[in-house]
Amino acid sequence: MDSIACEEVSSPAAADFAAASENGKAEFNYAEAEEEPRHDFHDHHFHEHGSNSHSHSHVHSDAYHKDQVPHPEEMVYSDSDLEEERQHFRTVKAAFRYYRKHCFKKIGRQKTHYLALSSTHRNKLPSLPAHLDALRQCTDVNYQFILRILEQIPFDEPNEPTMEVAAQSPADQTESMPPVGSFQMDKVHTTIRMFVRDWSAEGALERHQSYDPLLNAVRKYVPLRDKEGDRAKILNPGSGLGRLPWELARMGYTSFGNEFSLYMLFASNFVLNCCSEADMYKIYPWIGQASNNMSSADKLAGISVPDVSPTDLSPDHCFGMVAGDFLEVFHRDGTWSAVVTCFFIDTARNILEYIEHIYGLLRPGAFWFNLGPLLYHFADRAQEGCTELTYEELKEAIIRSGFVFLEERCDIPCLYVQNARSMLRSEYRCIFFACQKPLEENTQVSNHETEVKYRLSTEH
Secondary structure: OOOOOOOOOOOOOEOOOEOOEEOOEEOOOOEOOOOOOOOOOOHHHOOOOOOOOOOOOOOOOOOOOOOOOOOOOOOOOOHHHHHHHHHHHHHHHHHHHOHHHHHHHHHHHHHHHHHOOOHHHHHOOOOHHHHHHHHHHHHHHHHHHHHHHHHOOOOOOOOOOOOOHHHOOHHHHHHOOOOOOHHHHHHHHHHHHHHHHHHOHHHHHHHHHHOHHHHHHHHHHOOOEOOOOOEOEEEEEOOOOOHHHHHHHHOOOEEEEEEOOHHHHHHHHHHHHHOOOOOOEEEOOOOOOOOOEOOHHHHOOOEEEOOOOOOOOOOOOOEEEEEOOHHHHOOOOOOEEEEEEEOOHHHOOOHHHHHHHHHHHEEEEEEEEEEEOOOOOOOOOOOOOOOOOOHHHHHHHHHHOOOEEEEEEEEEEEEOOOOOOEOOOOEEEEEEEEEEOOOOOOOOOOHHHHHHHHHHHHHO
16 A cells, blocks of 8 residues: 655644545544543443543644644643653553563463463363463464554654564563553553454444444434535544544545544554455454453454455545544534534533533534443542533433434443453443534523424424
8 A cells, every 4th residue: 555644743742633535545643642541441341432631632734625624723732741742652652562562471371370280280271271372373463463553653753763663573672661551551452352343344233233323313314415515524523443434424424533542543543544455454352351251262263354445435535533632622613514422422521511512513403413321431530520410411401502302212222342252241221312403592492492392303
C-alpha cells in the first residue's frame, strides 16, 4: 500500500487527529490528551470509549474534503500540559511494546507453577507443556500484529529514537522501556479484543445488537441530503475502532468518528488506513483469558481481521476521525444532522454536560440516536460534578433540555467484547432512544407538552 500522508505539527502529542478519505484511505494526524484513569473493569464488561477529561487535540491540519472536516476549538495550553501529553503518548506506546514481555512473564509463571507440582500431579497434565508453548507462539503472532500497528503511527516524538522494531530483538525493544502497569496492559488486551467486536466475522452478533438499531434509525429519520443538496453530516463520539462511523459512511452520509483513547486511535488508524483486504491478519485475542475456558483449543482460537475491506467505500464518500475530548473538540455550532452514541454516554463525569453539548451540536430538526447501558465510569470516584442518574432521571433531563422523544426501547440484549467460547457471558440490557431537536427552540417545554408530542410522533 502507499504510505499514509501526514503532517508533523507543533506538538506531536497535541495535534489534531483528523481523518478524511480519498480512494478509501484516511489521513490520520494524531491528537490525544493525557488519559485519566478509568475504572479497571473486568474484560467481560470493559467498554472504554471516551472520557470527560481535558483534551489538547485542537491544532487543525489540512485533510481531504476540507469543507467537511470539523474545526476543533482552538485552545492554548501550558508547557506542563503538553509535557503530560507527551508522557502519556510514550506510556501508551510503551504498553503496546511491552505486550510480548508481559505475556511471556505470565506464561513463565504458569510453567514455574507446573514444574513445582509433584511428579504424580504433572503426569496427570501431559498436554500442559505443549499448551504453554502454543501460548508463546500465539503471543508472538499478536506481538507482530501490534508492531504493525505501531509502525503506522504517522510520527514519532522529537528526540525519540525512530521505531525500527524489525532490526531489534524483542528483548532489546523492552530494555529501555518505562515501567508499564497492569492498568495499561489491560487496555492493550482490550484493544486487541476490540478488533473482534468491530472488525471480525465473530463480532457480527455484537454489531447486530448494538449498531443495527442505530443504523436503522438513521435510515428512517435522516435523509442522505438536506434541502440544499448537501450531504447529511453525522457524528459518532466514542467510536472505538471506527466500525460504526465507517458503516455510516458506507450508507452515503458524511460521517465522523471521535475517540479519546490513544490505544483505540492507534488501532483504528491501522485498520482503516493499512488494511486493504478482508482477512489480512489473524490474531489470538483470548490467550490472556485465564478463567472459564472450555478447552485449550478455545483459548488458542484465531480470529481473522478485518472481516471486510475498510477501503470498500464509494469513491465520493466522506469519512473521518477526530481525536480528543468530545466536549472540547467540537463547537456547539448547530450544524450536525445527527449524533449517534453507542456505549458512550456513561463515560461522562457529568452526563448533563453531554446532553447539553449534543443539543448544541445539532441543527434544528436534527436527531440524537443512543444505545447503551448506564455503567458510569466515574461512579466510585469521589469527584465533584459526577452524576450517576437512573434512566428515568436521565430521560427527564433529556426532555427538559429541549429534546423530543420519537422512539424508545428498553431491555435490548447486548454483548460487549465477549468471548463466544467462554463459560461466562455478561449481557447488558440496553436502552435505545431516538430524540429530535425541535425546529423551533423551546427548552422550557412542559412534561405534558412533551408527552403529547411523543405520542403524536410515534403514531406516524
